[in-house]
Amino acid sequence: MNVSSLLKGPRTLFLRVTLIFFAGLVAAQYLTFYATMAERNEVQTTFMISNIQREIASAVALLDRVPAAERPDWVPRLARRNYGFILGPGVGGEAPDQKLSAEIGTAIEQSIGQRYPVVVNAVPGAGEHLQAHLKLSDGAPLTIDIRPVAKMPLSTWLPLVLGVQFVLLAVCSWIAVSLATRPLNRLAHAAETLGPDMTATRLRETGPTEVVRAAKAFNAMQDRIRMYMKERIQILAAISHDLQTPITRMRIRTDLLDDEAERARFQQDLLEMESLVREGVAYGRTLHGTAEAPRRIDPDALLESLVSDYEDAGANVMLSGGIGVPIVTRPVALRRILANLLDNAIKFSGAGELAAEVSEDRRIAISVIDRGPGIPADQLDAVFQPFFRLDTSREHGRSGNGLGLAIAKQLALAMNATLELKNREGGGLEARLVLEKPF
């Protein structure tokens, strides 16, 4: 992870929301804790000062009454956790500068200052330490030595409780956020699987109302898309299908024509119409979903028989390489893809070559290569669209209906293969079909 991505923060919505949620809860928790502690300290200080005030007044009064000889016995008994008495002048110093010391000083002056003149000063050193100096009624000096303790010690179980709270917050934010983001993931998955075969997974219409609403809307959208696609294909298939009978009639009529040249021209036109109709019907069927079940086949026999069929029909087709192991695939679809690619190669270059190979990561690549004009680089993807035609093929009057590649692409998608086109070095086109782990 580099600096800029660190600055941008985590990529997933899940992490982002979790972080915000958790940070917010921790901050709120800290504020509460801080406020409670401040309140506690204030109460404690007030309580301590009023205690000191009362106790010191009675202790000083007691020491004043006791004969000077007995005072040393009393001093330890009158000492408390945060103050004690010294029979003597004590240590001098500056006036107390700390807030708490000053408050204590003032409190002592208020309680006994009217009877005894009191001087309060801070004692230099570590921690808060102050002394109040006064003279008892017999003139003996008395020093009150005070070490105010500002805070009561925290209980040992408190950090543990805080830790448990943090964990609780983290777990709760994780659960809440994953609850909120899971439907999003499901939605994304459903959208991704809405493939060309129109067999998307439907979202479950359960859960919180917002999720149910989104799921319903998404399912309805899927239905609409499926309906539009189906309609489009049905129209294409219906037109193609209904054209077959009139074309058949015309075909037979032309066969019966006496004019040789005229007959050849008619038949050429009819052949073009015929192939368009055939491809139209085939395209409609490929999109309707592939009913063909995958099965174990000998791929080399398939390639060799395909090449033989072309050779028998007088076409110039070659085969190089081989696969050597049986694979599991859809043979009719595979044959159709390769035949469409070979037809194109023959159409544009007069010849085609099939090249098969197995790569190390158990992929099988079957390429159809030619030395034809190739395809401009910016149109390599566009030629897969139905009825797309290159300008060059129009100019040269080459017949083609632009469905062959579309059908090949659809079938490849349906059988989990990839089909890509690229121009070859030295001219020509390579159509590469890659089957992932078919054995």
Add this chain to the structure above:
Amino acid sequence: MEKVEHVLIVDDDRDIRELIGAYLQKNGARVSKASGGREMWAVLATEPPDIIVLDITLPGENGLALCRELRAGQWRTIPILMLTALSDETDRVVGLEVGADDYLIKPFAVRELLARIRAILRRARMVPQGFERSEAPPFLLFGDWKLDTVGRHLIDCEGTMVALSGAEYRLLRVFVDHPQRVLTRDQLLSLTQGRQTEPFDRSIDLLVSRLRQRLNDGAKDPRYIKTLRNEGYVFSAAVTPQEGNQ
């Protein structure tokens, strides 16, 4: 045609019926026409044809159903050529399953139709007299192999599909349909030459060696297709038909 053959054309499109009929008549056939099942049965009752050209899409009872009925009844020996308007694998496969001898996809050239009719009739005449012409079973077993006559491919003993080219299938089919019989090169050529549009430049010898390769059959000591010097070939393995899908 060698002698005047009687062809029955069953198609609901009047123009197609008339046009095909005219062409076949011009080429020496006798033609009857029917627009559907009812008319077809009527022709069969009065003068049974030598071959039926049957369209798959007919109003009422369709071609597939008629073909099934023909194959189940007294007319089971009459060869059937299916015409299908759908350029789809499944329809032709079903057509062959219900017992059609061949199929032709619309639109077709009438010369192609004539060539197919002739090929089917030639094959029909090869069937020995007195043999009941049985419906083609979906699978034919021989040696280590199973021939799928619907999908037109081989299946090895491990269930792997081995594809055949059109010419290879036709040659193998002639062999398995005539096991233990000497077939000359000329016979093989005329029996396998189904389509006129598919020029058959290769010699039968080359095709046999290709087929042997598919069957893993050595030329020196062949298990299936044996060469008889100066005579032709013999398919020496026993062939058993198998019904069903396995």
